[in-house]
Amino acid sequence: DTAVSQTPKYLVTQMGNDKSIKCEQNLGHDTMYWYKQDSKKFLKIMFSYNNKELIINETVPNRFSPKSPDKAHLNLHINSLELGDSAVYFCASSQQGASDEKLFFGSGTQLSVL
Amino acid sequence: GQSLEQPSEVTAVEGAIVQINCTYQTSGFYGLSWYQQHDGGAPTFLSYNALDGLEETGRFSSFLSRSDSYGYLLLQELQMKDSASYFCAADTYNQGGKLIFGQGTELSVKP
Numbered sequence: 001d002t003a004v005s006q007t008p009k010y011l012v013t014q015m016g017n018d019k020s021i022k023c024e025q026n027l028g029h030d031t032m033y034w035y036k037q038d039s040k041k042f043l044k045i046m047f048s049y050n051n052k053e054l055i056i057n058e059t060v061p062n063r064f065s066p067k068s069p070d071k072a073h074l075n076l077h078i079n080s081l082e083l084g085d086s087a088v089y090f091c092a093s094s095q096q097g098a099s100d101e102k103l104f105f106g107s108g109t110q111l112s113v114l
Numbered sequence: 115g116q117s118l119e120q121p122s123e124v125t126a127v128e129g130a131i132v133q134i135n136c137t138y139q140t141s142g143f144y145g146l147s148w149y150q151q152h153d154g155g156a157p158t159f160l161s162y163n164a165l166d167g168l169e170e171t172g173r174f175s176s177f178l179s180r181s182d183s184y185g186y187l188l189l190q191e192l193q194m195k196d197s198a199s200y201f202c203a204a205d206t207y208n209q210g211g212k213l214i215f216g217q218g219t220e221l222s223v224k225p
Contacts, residue, residue, distance in 0.1 A: 033212075040217070041151075041199055041217070041218045041220075042215070042217055042218070043157065043201065043203075043215040043218075044215070045212050045213065045214075048212060056212050090156060090157070100147075100159075100162040100164075101144065101145065101147060101162060101205045101213070102147070102159045102162065103147075103149075103157070103159060103213060104159070105156040105157050105158070106156060107155070107156050108155075108156055
């Protein structure tokens with residue numbers, strides 16, 4: 001069973017469109033994240049949720065809106081897509097208070113905006 | 115600002131030992147993690163150091179010196195499958211806690 005699963009794996013779309021990426025974890029973790037990895041492989045945190053509550057919101061355009069219906073799910077909706085949004089988006093989860101602060105990552109969603 | 119510095123690329127031969135260094139400048143530092151990422155794959159956790167010293171896990175070891183704001187990942191008996199990107203990440207307790215990643219070191223293992 002996949003611990004952190006996100007869909008779709010690939011997303012190709014036109015500028016101006018709205019798209020969503022879904023993420024689910026079956027590890028029973030309290031905390032979930034969205035990270036963006038650019039073409040230079042730099043991994044930058046976007047959002048973090050703990051038990052459905054937003055705790056980290058980095059400097060991300062308002063076009064990006066996370067939603068956590070329950071602690072096992074964290075979806076990312078992106079409005080009015082721009083060329084610069086092209087990147088790989090990773091969902092991740094962790095157990096708050098764990099001694100090793102280990103993140104479990106999903107397999108990533110490669111977003112290409114044309 | 116908060117940042118981590120690591121070399122962009124390292125090349126080594128099979129069977130060799132390689133050390134990937136990481137220096138960090140962060141506030142609210144808890145510990146240092148290392149992640150491995152193969153091309154097209156997800157980052158996977160390798161190790162975490164909360165205390166100074168060396169942590170060993172099989173062929174991989176990780177070291178932390180808080181006083182020097184420095185850590186390293188040591189890979190022994192290199193294998194071709196170790197070719198990947200390696201990221202150090204600082205665990206911080208500001209803003210609810212988050213991992214700040216370095217830029218990654220691309221390790222190429224040659225036969």
